[in-house]
Amino acid sequence: MLSDRIRAGLPVGLLGGAVSAGALIGLGLRHGAATYPFEIGGRALFASWRLGIPSTAVALLAGIVAHLLWMELWGVCFSAVATSLRGGTLLVGAALFALFLGALSATVVPGALGAAAFAALSPVQTAFLLALLAGAFIAGVGLVRDWR
Numbered sequence: 361m362l363s364d365r366i367r368a369g370l371p372v373g374l375l376g377g378a379v380s381a382g383a384l385i386g387l388g389l390r391h392g393a394a395t396y397p398f399e400i401g402g403r404a405l406f407a408s409w410r411l412g413i414p415s416t417a418v419a420l421l422a423g424i425v426a427h428l429l430w431m432e433l434w435g436v437c438f439s440a441v442a443t444s445l446r447g448g449t450l451l452v453g454a455a456l457f458a459l460f461l462g463a464l465s466a467t468v469v470p471g472a473l474g475a476a477a478f479a480a481l482s483p484v485q486t487a488f489l490l491a492l493l494a495g496a497f498i499a500g501v502g503l504v505r506d507w508r
Contacts, residue, residue, distance in 0.1 A: 372500030373435020397475035398423030427474035458494035
């Protein structure tokens, strides 16, 4: 049963990753820094592993993969607890989960929102990103239910 929920969480996380990455790129386009958060995230990852400085393309790819892995983690976690929720409870659950992720990234785990940790987001932009992520999780759970 739990493995089914984990398996169901993978598309939820993938959708969350795509939506949040798209939002970060869109917000960055206005400032000429569409891929900057992903590139810096990849460079930080290589630095944490004490590896050499990667090329821009390698850093960008590593940052994108790291962002998607974070979102997969959150998609699986959300799916594990929310697949049985319906209607308004699903909406409230997704909102609370997004608020939890925002609080987690603002306090204990700065990288919890993936590449968003390396984006210069205002509080309103962060709230927008979290709302999109909550919507993506809701849509992902709905899609997974339709596939079953």
